Amino acid sequence: MINTIVKPAGSFSATVAALALTGLNAPHAVAADANAESGVRISAQAKSETRAIAAKDPQAVNSAANLCGSGYELFTAERLPDATRLGTLFTYTKSGSSGLASSCAVFDNNSGSSVYMKLKLCPNSTDAKLCKTDDDTFSQYAGPVRVTGSNASILCSKVTAIMKYEGGTVINRVTYAAPCN
Structure with missing residues (x-):
């Protein structure tokens, strides 16, 4: 999939404005784990780092949630490769x-320029054909990528995020996109 929307680098502002004009807004969670600023529900299993990022940048959390669709709750927000982001x-x-x-x-993409990015999401399965991938040169973001299945196949689903910048790979992160019991 190729993102064809022109988006300013490092910000979800244009997407938020476009979604607001179409009437698509973030889900309004009414729960103790909802981020008061964004209205996005935060998973009870989210780490403290995720909660801190959600509190500091609710607009980005909300915008990414809007890209995924309604009913999703934040599991991970991670600055990569580290706090330099x-x-x-x-x-x-x-x-x-x-x-x-x-x-x-x-x-x-918080780099401020168009860079090669790859985002791959795989359910907990040995069938590689079930993985969803978005890779190309992006100025804004890669994704969204989604996998749907039984609760068991979604638990421990893996996500891989790669960014190549100025001739080298600066991000190569593999983690879990959903709780792994």
């Missing part, structure tokens, strides 16, 4: 009806 990886999970669940990932 050339990119931010967001993962969201959603429980559905009939025992189905979904994971969604968005890899925000």
